[in-house]
Amino acid sequence: MAKRILIVDDDPDLVDTMKIVLEANGYVTGAAADTAQAMVRLREKKPDLIILDIMMRTKSEGIWFAQHLRGDTARKDIPILVLTGVNRDPEMSSTALDPELDAQFLPSDGFLEKPVDTDVLLREVARLTGS
């Protein structure tokens, strides 16, 4: 049975390129432009993996969504692959992503930095879906 991946990202071009790669490699994909749409998709069909962009509108939106999933008994087992587009330069201001800090608040099973490397994407997806 093909593994199903839900991509939560507000950039339609990024979503489409990821879909093309994943579908060409045998995965079934769904997409949501924000976490509200993502909740709708989740209700429709339970995915085997969620790729979550946390650099959407506000950082907290993605974090909230991931925490919400973890708190939901029916869904806490869905692995989450987080997409981040931030330069992790420690000299940056406090609004920058702090990997150590976020690890406490952002439950995730993997991190992918944008721009997404196709090989890394496929490797991580395979790892997290047990393919």
Next chain:
Amino acid sequence: MDDPRHRKCEPYDTACHLARMQDWHADFESEIESLIDYLQKLSRRSREAHGECSGYYSNIVELSRAKTRFSFEVSHELKSPLAAVHNVLDILIRGYLKDDPAKRLELLRRARDRVREATTLLDDLLTLSRLEEKTARVKRVPVDIAALLGSLVEEMAEPARERDVAFTWRIGGDLPVVSANPLLLKRAFANIIDNALQYNRPGGSAELVVSRDADAVLVRLADTGLGIDEDELPLVFDLFFRGRRARAQGRREGIGLGLSLVKRIVDEHGGTIAITGRAGGGTTVTIRLPGQQGGGPSGEKNPDC
């Protein structure tokens, strides 16, 4: 005058000595009082100065934070289109979609649009930073708004057709001359027309009406687009503002600095801008530019844009 301190007393005149000491004492006390008064004034002035400095200091900290935040947002806004373009090129290079030329072409078009979007953003940033330079005086000349908008709407006719939006205009003939920087004004008008076309729906419309209002020019642009929710209206002039309706539809084209730059330009010309509308019903942008008589002095030195 008879200075009591220098009153001469006979050696054994106790009463005289006593009086003299009392006078000394009174003088001394009044000197002390003046001194205390002076020190209190100094202390108060010192506190006031400290208060002012604290105020300046927090302003500086706030500005510094805003600047860092701005840089962060800008780099994020630029990284997005670049990441998208990278991915499109990457998958094509790797041979994905080799059997789907139509889809390949579509992706390449989208990548090209993202590059255009990033370039627009950079142009807007440059314009904005030039406007922010306090020392720079924006060069202004007498501008015929009808002519400026007349040529602009012709340029926007094709993009409107591409998006299946009916773009119409009515430009009055008796408009007052405006003292303006034509490049900046053109940028501002192009931005709002672009918004009206981008965030519209296929089969929708956008109407531009330019008229005289006393000794000012009134530019009104109404569209049947996505509209902006009422609670977001106060935020439309924020840098990088993108309404939730636009985001929900995955609209990413024409990011730029949008309305924040338009407002900056309108302000620079002594004008006003208002955005009104209701969600789902479209948006109306109203810009009022004072004519040459009512406007500020035309610019002197420095860089033109």
